Amino acid sequence: GVVVTVGRERDQHGGCEEHFLPAGPFAILPLTGKRSSLVWTETRKEAARITALGDEEFHGELEQRFGLHLGEIKALDKPRAFPLGYFVARSFIGQRLALVGDAAHVIHPIAGQGLNMGLKDVAALAEVVVDAARLGIDLGQADVLERYQRWRRFDTMAMGVATNSLNFLFSNESKLLRAVRDIGLGIVDRAP
Numbered sequence: 001g002v003v004v005t006v007g008r009e010r011d012q013h014g015g016c017e018e019h020f021l022p023a024g025p026f027a028i029l030p031l032t033g034k035r036s037s038l039v040w041t042e043t044r045k046e047a048a049r050i051t052a053l054g055d056e057e058f059h060g061e062l063e064q065r066f067g068l069h070l071g072e073i074k075a076l077d078k079p080r081a082f083p084l085g086y087f088v089a090r091s092f093i094g095q096r097l098a099l100v101g102d103a104a105h106v107i108h109p110i111a112g113q114g115l116n117m118g119l120k121d122v123a124a125l126a127e128v129v130v131d132a133a134r135l136g137i138d139l140g141q142a143d144v145l146e147r148y149q150r151w152r153r154f155d156t157m158a159m160g161v162a163t164n165s166l167n168f169l170f171s172n173e174s175k176l177l178r179a180v181r182d183i184g185l186g187i188v189d190r191a192p
Helices: 044-052 055-066 113-134 142-170 175-190
Strands: 002-008 017-021 024-030 035-040 073-075
Touching: 002 044, 002 055, 024 055, 035 055, 055 073, 113 142
Parallel strands: none
Antiparallel strands: 002 035, 002 073, 017 024, 024 035
16 A cells, blocks of 8 residues: 655545555545545555655656646655555453554555544443443453453454455456446445
């Protein structure tokens, strides 16, 4: 995954964009001001090539994928590449400890689901802790934390499989998978 912050001429109005390219998703996520964070999926070899480009060459690659619908764009920092994958901690809890967000799980960055999962982790942990506090139970007690882990483990595994499957579906050149994908997106587009 190639990551870079981009300055843009026009406002993004808080909207996110995600384009599904042959190597994987290209996401444009709004930041404060006229800036966006890009998460750009490429093969390892292509990511290494892109991050090694000079400013002018990188701008050309960026403009080709980003387009000019938000006006002129400019990389505000050096692009960096990070390996993408699916990782889940063996345990979300330890002695008086609970892991949340990327400390507990890392998934493919499709549609911001990693952030959503982290927020769900925090909400579940907060609910478990509040319930224990109401009952006068030690908040760090093993069975309190175990309840949090049971609650989040299934959702984490299911979302990991879903995001990996979506990445496979959208980065695959198979005509059959492409037809299934297009039908699915058409249904989603028409949904209220």
